[in-house]
Amino acid sequence: MALKDTINGWARKLPTWPVYALGALPPFWYLYLGFTGGLGVEPISELEHRLGLLGLQFLIAGLTITPLRNWTGVNLIRFRRAIGLLAFYYISMHLLAWLVLDIRDPARIWADILKRPYITIGMLGFLTLVPLAATSNKASIRKLGARWRQVHWLVYAAVPLGAVHFVMLRKGWQFEPLIYLGIVLGLLAVRLLRKATRMRPHRA
């Protein structure tokens, strides 16, 4: 109890801008590492992978805010927009690294998007995030009203698409991406369960 209240107290007092400021740094840090040999002998693939993974981790972090409040009472909802926008930022950089540093050739990029299922799925995931990022401001919330929440249900499609993209790009069925997919499906399942259990009394 005490711990929860302490955390909530801090969460109310802390400003959110440092989250944006610190969160903006990793892509620049990775670029620096890439230039100085810190990303190994295949820096472009490593840059793509690190940005993509960080994006997925932030998407997952965004999905944990609500269950965390429901189960423990810890309320970090003030930081959810920053977490979501940072996830979008990392995934945009991930896409940009692939377009500009890796493939470069527009014809091959287009062919990959159409022909490679894991890239098709990754692109779909990215596109479903665009309206979320575009409407993550107070003006949009006011303007869209109740529809704003419906638009943001797109995140329930975007995150599993990102996790499936991760599973598919590895050779064979590998442990690490399957763990991520499992966490994502788990976070979606607890929402469905909660919805189901909350609806039952009304029907009775």
Place this chain on the structure above:
Amino acid sequence: MGYKSKLSWADVTPKAAYLNRRQIMAGAAGLGLGTIAGPVAAEVPLDREPNTLEQITSYNNYYEFGVQKEDPARYAHRLTTDPWSVVIDGMVDKPGTYDLADLLDGMDIEERIYRFRCVEAWSMVIPWNGFELAQLLTKVGVQPSAKYVAFETALRPDEMPGLRSPVLDWPYVEGLRLDEAMHPLTMIATGIYGESLLGQNGAPLRLVVPWKYGFKSIKSIERITLTDEEPPTSWNKANRREYGFYSNVNPNVDHPRWSQASERVIGAGFFAPRIDTLMFNGYADEVAGLYTGMDLAKFY
């Protein structure tokens, strides 16, 4: 020399220079960008510079030691390579368990610089030391009924942490048609840059088939079997649609999940473009004849 390699040992710089080539190559890649590299994949120079020993020993696929590229360099030193023996059996005149020294006895160890193309669309140039597989097969006597050669990697649960993961059906197995195995380009490598192979590169002896995707070049071989049936191969067992028995480097036949038309050059740096992948990894003059009349899209 002709069929062996368009590169010769003389192209390799002295040790002091290659250990430090990383920086030189990064610089050269930067210079090259302005002249040859447009936004699209650059034309492939067949006489690409060999990669540095550091690059060759730090970026590896050897799933017995883990699925990350740095895992083999981290864990493969645990592999006991002395003593080492290789079982040679099946349709051979002199089957048996050969101690490594007996197996190497009489083999002509040469230096050969080969391009190495991974199925994941990256590539290196590696100066191997080793001998032609044909020489070993001749030594043990291949019987006329044999049509294929099967290979098997060591299986050491105590030394290979990656075996705990069921990503492949262990032990790792590979195979070649007999004419591929007897081809003068096909070699058993025992070293790189004149030094003994490290665990991550498949110590103490591994196959090198430069016109096929890297996973065909099986590492740390413990068994060689001559057979009259196409032997099972690990990646084919894991995913038949994605990895065929032949797995010849072919820019026109894509992996179902990614294009094989181009490749990233390891060590070329941040701004280097991809390069076009060549048919049979640039060894078409030497090996295309092995596949005359075969539909390479069907026998991928």
